[in-house]
Amino acid sequence: MTSLLAAASSTSFDVPGNVAFAVLAVLMVVAAIRVVTTRNVVHAALWLVVVLGGNAVVYLILQAEFVALTQLLVYIGAIIVLFLFGIMLTRAPLGRSEDLDNNQRWIGAVVGVLLLLVIGYSVTQSWGSDRLDFAAYDLPQVSDVAGTAVEVGGSGNGRTQALANEIFGDYLIPFEVVSVLLTGALIGAIVLARRD
Amino acid sequence: MLSLFAQLLPGPFTAPTIDWLALGPEIVVLALFVVLVLLDSIKLERATAFMPAVANLGFILALIPIIVLAADGGDRVLFGGSYVVDSMALILKALFVLSAYVVVLLSTNYLAEGDYWESEFYSLLACSVLGMLVMASSRDLVGIFVALELLSIPAYMLAGWRKGDVRSNEAGLKYYLMGVFASAVLLYGMSLIYGVGGSTRLDVIAARLVEVGSEGIPVITLAILLTLVGFAFKVSAVPFHVWAPDTYEGAPTPVTAFLAVASKAAGFVALIQIVFFCFIVRGDIIQPVFFVLAVLSMTVGNLIALRQTNVVRMLAYSGIAQAGFMLAPFVVADELPVQSRQAVVIYLVIYAAMNLGAFAVVIAVARKTRSAEIDSFGGLFTYMPGLAVALTLFLASLIGIPPLGGWYAKFSVFSVLIEAETPLGLATAIVMAINTAIAAYYYLKVAKAMWFDDAPDGDVTPVPVPASLNAAVVLSLVVTFVLGVLPGLITNVTEYGPLAVGGP
Amino acid sequence: MLLNQFLLLAAVLFSVGVYGVIVRRNGVLVLMSVELILNAVNINLIAFSTFWGLGGQVFALFVIAVAAAEVGVGLAIVLLIYRNRRSVDIDQLDELKG
Amino acid sequence: MWFFTHVWILPAVMAGSFLLILLFGKRLPFKGAEVGITAVSICLLFALATAFNWATWGADSPKVSTSAPAEQIEAVEVGALAEVPDQCSRVVTELREGEGSASTEAAPPAGAEVPAGEGAAPVTPSGTGETAAPAMGSAAAAGGKGEETVTRPVVRCAPWFESTDALVTWGTQIDGLSVMMIVVVTIISLLVHVFSTDYVHGDRRYTHYFAFLSLFTGSMLFFVLSQSTLQMIVGWELVGVCSFALIGHWWEEKPNSDAALKAFLTNRVGDVGLLVGMIILFFAAGQSFSIMDVTILAQEGEIQHVLLLVASVCLITAVMSKSGQFILHTWLPDAMAGPTPVSALIHAATMVVAGIFMVARLYPVFFEGLSIANSSVNLLAVVGAVTALFGAMLAFVQKDIKKVLAYSTVSQLGFMVTSLGVGAWTAAMFHLFTHAFFKACLFLGAGSLSHACHHSFNMVDDMGGLRKIMPKTFWTYLIATGALAGIFPLSGFWSKDEILAGTGSFPGTEGANGTYHLMLVMLLLAAFCTAAYMTRTIWYAFFGEYRGHGHPHESGPRITVPLIILATLGAIVGFLNLPAAFDFLPAGSLTRFEKFVEPIGLYFPSITHASFNPVLAVLSVAVGLSGIVVAYLYYWKGAFKGLHGLSERNSLAGWGKNVLVNKYYFDWLYTTVIVGFVKGPLARASNWFNQNVIDGVVNGVGRGAVGVGKFVYDDIDQRVVDGAVNGAGATASGSGGVLRHLQTGRIQQYTALFFAAAAILAGVFVLFVG
Known part of the structure; x- marks a missing residue:
């Protein structure tokens, strides 16, 4: 599948790919908007599943299979469940409720639109016509000490392996730090959430 | 040469070579974290009584590798440049460890008497300090982000x-x-920086930024700005400060001290890393950004502080104003990178000493008055003269009266601003001068309440001050005083070599 | 496919998330909106990594892990508030001000 | 020489005394007073020995002919800096090295004890200077023949800390100016100590009081001996802190603690000027704090004029607050709340003269920066002259005898500042010197009066007729008053006359640095007022009937002896600087003060001296006497009947008096208008704006557009106003600052603010920066 998509993306006008992306994007945007506007807490969580799932598909389109899988496992497998637990434990109204929003909707709208305009303008100005080429994946680049890219041979098949090499190589310290972070968060969350 | 190739080839994984000594401080604090968790889980009956002692011991032990590394000298570069242990990192690590030591002293009686969760408290404290230690050495977007989260997330919980x-x-x-919103904005900015710079390593990004030039790429401005906004939250710069007074007032006071000193210092360290090793090449953007942040912070912080009736809240707003003073050298970061970085570090160290001291006295007084209202400090001199004198000295230092440390901190900032001779730097200096007078x-x-007013309810029986609090007050006082009289001590150790990335 | 279409999708998700955190008064819903922002970040990172190599993917993985920790902690704090106040309406909290 | 290099002992002794009294004072037989008095006595002896040594050291100094070629003069002047070690002044080192290579002829010997510059041909060998001295001033003014004795300052320093580019030192700089200052400070301080043992006897913080007296004296000594500008800042602040502690000594009464706070806060305003000015000088002098470097470079024109100008203006702010100059003078009269001996110390020798000393020490900066030599008006002179006149007028309406003296100090400091401003440096220093004695005498006299009159200072209601009861106080007070009024031959006459001549505007006066007509007129008016208001205090305190309670009595010897000493000194020290025109007197008795105090050399501007003008001298005495006579006729003889009670009858006069009684409304301006504006109206205005304007607009829109308007009403009126304004407005309720309104405690408003700020910042920067 990945090679197929890669081949498709290299053609100059990629109708099926773009149509698929358009459908996906519209779906994700609608779902995201529903998350922040729906009057039902549980529905919001379910719409969020759609966005997160859509994200995983986007990662697949971008040929990041490992991240896509992680996204499915962590987000849809764990975080959404956490949210549902949260909803249950705080006895949120499971049906429609009218007071989920506060009284600054218009501020939120203005700020959101403003941010969208600024980001959209900047991004379009800078990368208006750049095409995806995935070249970086096919020739995994390893940086030497001076930071210049050194090309080494290899195929796309070893990508997950290369990812692992990166994490346990240059990113070893952040990796260990995250492990401590998760332990600490666990301990603290237990203390805060349990009844004394 | 051959081994280098072997490492570069994808295939069998080659473990990176690790300089274990360079990671010494982090390893000690990590060990402290593990020991605290284990001590708690095996549920020794009297374990809680030992917890503060163990925590204190751990932080002191962490100083040993720092001293060894400092004595050893030389910069240690790990993981291809994404983790660097140099003299600045060591000073900051020592600052974090010592601040944590004092915070433990402040917490000991507070926790024991309030019957809070002690061992978990110290574990989370150790976690947070570990994040700070990592921050001081990270030269990589991922490292900075992860360290920021590690130091913040335990702090969120400690505040509640x-x-x-x-x-x-x-x-x-x-x-x-x-905090989460700030991280989100920060991450968005970092993702754009990654898009421009093509790497998560700061030096590589800086090189790319130089290569790209400064014309017609608004996304660079946006990326730098969003990233700085994320850090501005952490250092409570106006207009991203609103959380600080509320959190400081509501959080347990030792935690407030921790947030106001160590956590804020860590935010500044993050700013130092990302500004001096990367964004410095775009002085045209960072100058106005920091000008706005610094001027707003010092002015707004001071003006609101004028109206506070609660000491902790007053210290929170004064901390915002002080953050403005610390942001000021960043305005001239690209003109005088070495001096302005030195000014920030000097200010951080002195600010930590005097602010921790002030909090120590506030905690000690609150043991009697059960309040942090300014009125409740009335007549303190008549019944606890030692504390009154100590707090007066800390406040005098915060005002900037020589020969206490605070004046030298302000002085070094002033001089770097004026030396740079940029219009924005001079403007910042003028605003800062006015604010110094207001403060x-x-x-x-x-001070007036303590010396000149009467005790609010006429109750002038002194309460005993626990030994740990006394130690904290004395330690802070000594540091504040010594750094004021002999600022050479700190200027000498903050003399670094040239930066990895120079000015434009 | 253009790089820009992914970036714009991310920008929209980001803005919608920002709207959500400003507007939603239920603590859990605010956390959901934060997830929208973080996912926008991840789309950016992965899209850029097609140009620059695997660094972006690594970064995205870290973001996912940290997000999980953040949500856990956040829910713990929201639960704590709920236990003391019988409400997760974060807009009602104004004991501390001035 | 030993005294010059070990003068650091003075502040050290006082600091030691402070610690000793603080730690052990309560257990000592005299509660610590003996420690303080011993320490100050040691310092006084040391200071006198230093002064004596300085006089002989001056005799050994190299001479230079004023008509010699410029290079030779400079060679001698560089040589005279032999006692400035290399690490204490970069500029001197460079000069010395440049001298060694460029002009071998005039190379100064390196030896410390050997007078420098002997090789230069027109330079007379040392030891023959005595005869040259009398003619020096006028000869220099004439710009022709004659010789000058070049000052040999002695500088010692130790490294303090190293900043990025500069080595910062601290140490001592001894020349005529600092020698004069340490003598004045120690004499006054010793007498104040002795006086205090009786005056604050039985006070419950007796020990604490003496501890701070020691620290105060030590800080001032530390300040006047400064070798670097940074050290000056430290000394300046220390003096301020000590005065804060001493003014608030009786803090149980709220006005006292308020006064202390006011003194401190007003001074903070000036401190900012000081800090900025000093930092500008630091960079202007090529990153050096050394006073030598700053003064030499400023003097040699190595520093851009505009930098000097900005630095002088900043430093003048500092002088205005520290030395009580118009418009920052308001703290000084309030500072009378402190114990009277402290007032004497503050007004005569320490705190307030710190500003004058700073200008004198860094004089080249002001001289060049304000172009004193060839102008007819400058900021320093204007500030001083205005202060001199307005302060004197304020003194008229005070009932409190100490406040009269306080405004008198304000006015006299104005004389000194004017004098510095017109270039009459020596006259200013001489006036500082004489003023210290007679003003200390007046303050201590007032203390003695109040000691007798049950601690009241209200001379109008609680005193009167004390002439007979307290003869010693009366006579000493009278002499000091005469000195202050400038009556021949008391000391004040000589110094004031020099200042008036120094304005250079009186016909027939020659050799002044500029022509300052306005200043002369204002100073003469001020002199008239001075004589008159002092006569008024004499009337109220010593004549008429006793109006207070109980039976006043003469004070004990510990109070009267210092008074007698000070009055004697106040009467005679004027002879130290007899003008050169008195050439019928032995040559060794003329212009002594000028010879020993005024530096001549590279680090000091070559100022000229106005010649003595007998007409002006007679005029100034006449002005003083006429002030006395007018007041005498008014009070004693009831002359000018029409004027009595004028202020009640005539609305214009009443208005004038009101202005004076209210101190020109400056306090009102500061507290009500400025502070009040920030606290009150600004906050109220914002509140008003919030409630009336925003509310009004929003309500109008809401009412006007019911159709579309439901959205507007719900989302703007209710939410914005309700959320952003009411929540905060209720808390602040008219008292909160406008900025506190942001802190509503509502987390989602914080969120909105956070993202809105980020969005706006991002938008602005993306559009305008990049």
Whole structure:
């Protein structure tokens, strides 16, 4: 599948790919908007599943299979469940409720639109016509000490392996730090959430 | 040469070579974390009594590798440049470890008497300090982000540690939510920087930024700005400061001290890393950004502080103003990178000493008055003269009266601003001069209450001050005083070599 | 396919998330909106990594892990508030001000 | 020489005394007073020995002919800096090295004890200077023949800390100016100590009081001996802190603690000027704090004029607050709340003269920066002259005898500042010197009066007729008053006359640095007022009937002896600087003060001296006497009947008096208008704006557009106003600052603010920066 998509993306006008992306994007945007506007807490969580799932598909389109899988496992497998637990434990109204929003909707709208305009303008100005080429994946680049890219041979098949090499190589310290972070968060969350 | 190739080839994984000594401080604090968790889980009956002692011991032990590394000299570069242990990192690590040591001293009686969750408290403290230690060495976007989260997330929980108190809960939630929003904005900025720079390593990004030039790429401005906004939250710069007074007031006071000193210092360290090793090549953007942040912070912080009636809240707003002073050298970061970085570090160290001292006295006084209102400090001199004198000295140092440390901190900032001779730098210096004069007023309000007013309810029986608090006060006082009289001590150790990335 | 279409999708998700955190008064819903922002970040990172190599993917993985920790902690704090106040309406919290 | 290099002992002794009294004072037989008095006595002896040594050291100094070629003069002047070690002044080192290579002829010997510059041909060998001295001033003014004795300052320093580019030192700089200052400070301080043992006897913080007296004296000594500008800042602040502690000594009464706070806060305003000015000088002098470097470079024109100008203006702010100059003078009269001996110390020798000393020490900066030599008006002179006149007028309406003296100090400091401003440096220093004695005498006399009159200072209601009861106080007070009024031959006459001549505007006066007509007129008016208001205090305190309670009595010897000493000194020290025109007197008795105090050399501007003008001298005495006579006729003889009670009858006069009684409304301006504006109206205005304007607009829109308007009403009126304004407005309720309104405690408003700020910042920067 990945090679197929890669081949498709290299053609100059990629109708099926773009149509698929358009459908996906519209779906994700609608779902995201529903998350922040729906009057039902549980529905919001379910719409969020759609966005997160859509994200995983986007990662697949971008040929990041490992991240896509992680996204499915962590987000849809764990975080959404956490949210549902949260909803249950705080006895949120499971049906429609009218007071989920506060009284600054218009501020939120203005700020959101403003941010969208600024980001959209900047991004379009800078990368208006750049095409995806995935070249970086096919020739995994390893940086030497001076930071210049050194090309080494290899195929796309070893990508997950290369990812692992990166994490346990240059990113070893952040990796260990995250492990401590998760332990600490666990301990603290237990203390805060349990009844004394 | 061959081994280098072997490492570069994808295939069998080659473990990176690790300089274990360079990671010494981190390893000690990590060990402290593990020991605390284990001590708690095996449930020794009397374990809680030992917890503060163990924590203190751990932080002191962490100083040993720092001293060894400092004595050893030389910069240690790990993981291809994404983790660097140089003299600046060592000073900052020592600052974090010592601050944590004092915070443990402040917490000991507070926790024991309030019957809070002690061992978990110290574990989370160790976690947070570990994040700070990593921050001081990270030269990589991922490292900075992860370290920032590691130091923040335990702090969110510590702010809400008085579980039964609605105010503490509220403080925790406010801190948490604003922190998460800030991380989100920060991450968005970092993702754009990655897009421009093509690497997560700061030096590589800086080289790319130089290569790209400064014309017609608005996304660079946007990326730098969003990233700085994320850090501006952490250092409570106006207009991203609103969480700070509420959180400081509601959180347990030792945690407030930790947030106001160590956590803020860590935010500044993050700023130092990302500004001096990367964004410095775009002086045209960072100059106005920091000008706005610094001027707003010092002015707004001071003006609101004038109206506070609660000492902790007053210290929170004064901390915002002080953050403005610390942001000021960044305005001239690209003109005088070495001096302005030195000015920030000097200010951080002195600020830590005098602010921790002030909090120590506030905690000690609150043991009697059960309040942090300024009125409740009335007549303190008549019944606890030692504390009154100590707090007066800390406040005098915060005002900037020589020969206490604070004046030298302000002085070094002033001189770097004026030396740079940029219009924005000079403007910042002028605003700062005015604010220095304003600030005296609210600090003196407290001093006046202690010396000149009567005790609010006529109760002038002194309460004993626990040994740990005394130690904290004395330690802070000595540092404040020594750094004021002999600022050479700190200027000498903050003399670094040239930066990895120079000016434009 | 253009790089820009992914970036714009991310920008929209980001803005919608920002709207959500400003507007939603239920603590859990605010956390959900934060997830929208973080996912926008991840789309950016992965899209850029097609140009620059695997660094972006690594970064995205870290973001996912940290997000999980953040949500856990956040829910713990929200639960704590709920236990003391019987409400997760974060807009009602104003004990501390001035 | 030993005294010059070990003068650091003075502040050290006082600091030691402070610690000793603080730690052990309560257990000592005299509660610590003996420690303080011993320490100050040691310092006084040391200071006198230093002064004596300085006089002989001056005799050994190299001479230079004023008509010699410029290079030779400079060679001698560089040589005279032999006692400035290399690490204490970069500029001197460079000069010395440049001298060694460029002009071998005039190379100064390196030896410390050997007078420098002997090789230069027109330079007379040392030891023959005595005869040259009398003619020096006028000869220099004439710009022709004659010789000058070049000052040999002695500088010692130790490294303090190293900043990025500069080595910062601290140490001592001894020349005529600092020698004069340490003598004045120690004499006054010793007498104040002795006086205090009786005056604050039985006070419950007796020990604490003496501890701070020691620290105060030590800080001032530390300040006047400064070798670097940074050290000056430290000394300046220390003096301020000590005065804060001493003014608030009786803090149980709220006005006292308020006065202390006011003194401190007003001074903070000036401190900012000081800090900025000093930092500008630091960079202007090529990153050096050394006073030598700053002064030499400023003097040699190595520093851009505009930098010097900005630095002088900043430093003048500092002088205005520290030395009580118009418009920052308001703290000084309030500072009378402190114990009277402290007032004497503050007004005569320490705190307030710190500003004058700073200008004198860094004089080249002001001289060049304000172009004193060839102008007819400058900021320093204007500030001084205005202060001199307005302060004197304020003294008229005070009932409190100490406040009269306080405004008198304000006015006299104005004389000194004017004098510095017109270039009459020596006259200013001489006036500082004489003023210290007679003003200390007046303050201590007032203390003695109040000691007798049950601690009241109200001379109008609680005193009167004390002439007979307290003869010693009366006579000493009278002499000091005469000195202050400038009556021949008391000391004040000589110094004031020099200042008036120094304005250079009186016909027939020659050799002044500029022509300052306005200043002369204002100073003469001020002199008239001075004589008159002092006569008024004499009337109220010593004549008429006793109006207070109980039976006043003469004070004990510990109070009267210092008074007698000070009055004697106040009467005679004027002879130290007899003008050169008195050439019928032995040559060794003329212009002594000028010879020993005024530096001549590279680090000091070559100022000229106005010649003595007998007409002006007679005029100034006449002005003083006429002030006395007018007041005498008014009070004693009831002359000018029409004027009595004028202020009640005539609305214009009443208005004038009101202005004076209210101190020109400056306090009102500061507290009500400025502070009040920030606290009150600004906050109220914002509140008003919030409630009336925003509310009004929003309500109008809401009412006007019901159709579309439901959205507007719900989302703007209710939410914005309700959320952003009411929540905060209720808390602040008219008292909160406008900025506190942001802190509503509502987390989602914080969120909105956070993202809105980020969005706006991002938008602005993306559009305008990049």
